[in-house]
Amino acid sequence: MPAQNHKPEFAELVDAHARELHAFLWRLLRDQNESEDCLQSAFLKAFRAYDRMPAGANYRAWLYKIASNEARTQLRRRAGVPIGLDDDLRAPAATVEDQAERRLRLREVAKAIERLPYKQRAALVLSKYQDLSYAEIGEILGTSPEAARANAYQALRKLRGLFREAGAGQVTDQHRARFEEGVR
Amino acid sequence: MNGEAELSLLLDVLYADGPPAAAAESALANLRAEVQRWQPQLWYGSLPESPVGSLLVAVSALGVVAVEFGANEARFVERLRQAFGVQPHRSGDRADAAVRQLEEYVAGKRNTFDLPVDLGGCTDFQRKVLEAATAVPRGRLATYGEIAARIGAPRAARAVGQALARNPVPIIVPCHRVVAADGSLTGYSGGAGVETKAQLLRLEGAAIR
Numbered sequence: 001m002p003a004q005n006h007k008p009e010f011a012e013l014v015d016a017h018a019r020e021l022h023a024f025l026w027r028l029l030r031d032q033n034e035s036e037d038c039l040q041s042a043f044l045k046a047f048r049a050y051d052r053m054p055a056g057a058n059y060r061a062w063l064y065k066i067a068s069n070e071a072r073t074q075l076r077r078r079a080g081v082p083i084g085l086d087d088d089l090r091a092p093a094a095t096v097e098d099q100a101e102r103r104l105r106l107r108e109v110a111k112a113i114e115r116l117p118y119k120q121r122a123a124l125v126l127s128k129y130q131d132l133s134y135a136e137i138g139e140i141l142g143t144s145p146e147a148a149r150a151n152a153y154q155a156l157r158k159l160r161g162l163f164r165e166a167g168a169g170q171v172t173d174q175h176r177a178r179f180e181e182g183v184r
Numbered sequence: 185m186n187g188e189a190e191l192s193l194l195l196d197v198l199y200a201d202g203p204p205a206a207a208a209e210s211a212l213a214n215l216r217a218e219v220q221r222w223q224p225q226l227w228y229g230s231l232p233e234s235p236v237g238s239l240l241v242a243v244s245a246l247g248v249v250a251v252e253f254g255a256n257e258a259r260f261v262e263r264l265r266q267a268f269g270v271q272p273h274r275s276g277d278r279a280d281a282a283v284r285q286l287e288e289y290v291a292g293k294r295n296t297f298d299l300p301v302d303l304g305g306c307t308d309f310q311r312k313v314l315e316a317a318t319a320v321p322r323g324r325l326a327t328y329g330e331i332a333a334r335i336g337a338p339r340a341a342r343a344v345g346q347a348l349a350r351n352p353v354p355i356i357v358p359c360h361r362v363v364a365a366d367g368s369l370t371g372y373s374g375g376a377g378v379e380t381k382a383q384l385l386r387l388e389g390a391a392i393r
């Protein structure tokens with residue numbers, strides 16, 4: 001275990017946390033270039049501020065916070081540009097029809113995530129896919145742990161709404177129309 | 185499938201795998217290169233005993249920058265400090281992979297190196313020469329003239345010899361596999377000179393004169 005007051009070399013922070021932060025940025029942005037750019041600019045900001053960080057601080061949460069701010073700025077910058085889904089992204093399904101149906105649903109979920117307020121979207125990814133506690137997520141998003149939990153919950157509630165409207169596993173004409181309008 | 189389960193499945197399709205491995209590796213490598221640019225850093229370690237004597241190894245965040253025959257740490261550190269403008273730190277962790285692979289190699293337990301090399305301190309010409317030397321397989325030899333031809337400078341055999349003599353990472357970049365046109369083992373600047381060169385080539389099973 002590192003000593004309480006240990007302050008690692010900056011390069012050690014890269015070794016310890018860059019992979020995880022890149023995955024986080026990729027999940028939020030779903031774009032290779034943007035997630036790599038955000039990763040570099042987040043670490044550059046961290047590098048410039050690192051002298052002022054006390055020894056023994058929670059560097060991981062601090063880096064997440066900087067990375068999250070970068071992602072948020074990036075998402076704002078590209079507001080209105082529809083999300084790109086990789087062609088090879090496949091939801092498992094029994095038949096070709098099911099597969100097509102699933103893909104339509106996948107796009108719809110992706111679009112609904114795009115419409116979520118940033119904190120809800122980030123809280124969802126951080127809690128479900130980055131394995132962070134609500135205390136940590138609160139620290140990263142600048143909220144209380146309770147508010148972080150509420151953000152993740154709200155995100156899921158809104159996404160569930162998509163399915164309730166349509167009935168279990170059915171895509172209605174209304175959904176199709178909304179989807180097509182969305183992808184233009 | 186109910187809505188809840190389907191939502192969960194679709195979220196997993198979008199998020200569970202994370203970035204493709206190649207994208208993650210390249211993002212990490214590019215970030216390390218950037219950090220090395222913002223804050224050049226060097227670490228070193230040593231292999232006190234080996235069949236070719238003591239070895240010292242230095243690495244940057246990008247790869248191995250120096251291998252030196254001998255045990256004079258203070259002189260090694262001072263040379264690195266002058267060449268790179270930063271104070272190297274002794275670090276078992278950072279230099280460990282390079283030290284271990286060198287140890288295995290000179291003991292005949294490893295055939296090739298699986299290490300990034302950072303030739304950032306070399307000129308373009310020297311880098312081309314070193315890359316061409318790296319392409320000479322274990323157990324084979326090339327002449328200075330052949331290396332010169334391979335890098336598109338067929339009349340530069342002498343310059344190739346000089347570039348190889350200044351190889352910052354001997355053994356890992358196998359300049360010992362490059363010999364004179366008549367097959368004789370001309371100079372080697374590391375260890376016991378030509379005797380060390382012969383020792384490395386014998387270890388690799390090369391037919392030498």
